Amino acid sequence: MSVQDYTGEGYFLANGKEIDRIAEANRNQIEVDVKKFFKEHYKTEVKVHNVVGGKDGATVFVESVGEPHFYTYAVVPIIEKENKVNLEKIWADDYQVQNAIKGGLYHMIFNEKFQQLDQYFDSLAAEGEITGKTKEALQNVGGFGFMTPYYLISTSKNDESIIPVYNLYLSNPKESAEKLKAVFNESKFSAENLTIGIQLFMKDKEAKPSEKIFNQVVKDLEEMKGIPRGSYGIVLNDNLIHRETSEGFKENSLERDYPDSIVKE
DSSP states (O other): OBGGGOSSTTOOOTTOHHHHHHHHHTHHHHHHHHHHHHHHHHSOOEEEEEEEEETTEEEEEEEESSSSOOEEEEEEEEEGGGTEEOGGGOBOOHHHHHHHHHHHHHHHHTHHHHHHHHHHHHHHHHTTSEEOOOHHHHHHHTOSBSBOSSEEEEEOTTOOSSHHHHHHHHHOTTOOHHHHHHTOOGGGOOGGGEEEEEEEEESSTTOOOOHHHHHHHHHHHHHOOSSOOEEEEEEEEOSBOOTTTOOOOOTTOEEEOTTSOEEEO
16 A cells, blocks of 8 residues: 555554454553553653554554654563463563664764754655655554654664663663763764664655665765764665555665665764
């Protein structure tokens, strides 16, 4: 379906129909316990946007409240034969959640540089030929860290520069951006450890990915000053997104990515 119309409705996980029904019947308690889980394990307040049944459990998509801002998810095990929601066994992919928080922290402490990037994509979209995912799609089926309609931030396990920031955040979630930035380990930073994955869509519902627009965005990013350091990958898709997987990449998509990323040192 058209990316402009996609809100995450129809997102599907294998063998999830009956699990979905059980999860929905227990939605209120799932929300309470998932919020408690993130508060206890990651010192972060979240709000629940979507609960999707899958094999042996429900995936719960959440968004952090305030900063650092990010999307992630937890899994609530469900025993179908017993019609039971196992709230004591809620779990999350620890690396994925840490990555989400760290990406949000990067955006928080280098906010001015990311604003430059945001303004660029907003102005590009205003020209009327490209667009991004809807906010509702990010909320309902995003789940992969700091995300805007146009890009997401991801950090490597090898990124030692952000670890002191992450540790300070966990010890004091209300710490100011200034103090968090002060502990960022500049000497350990490597652009290859911070990925900014850009995904754009054609706005016209019939349009194929435009090589002219793709090449212009690549050129702009290569020449741009004042944007965050890191490795930039870019994909330009046509207008369509897969309803059940939220995937926009297809055979006709135009892509420049690792090992040929745009590196800003």
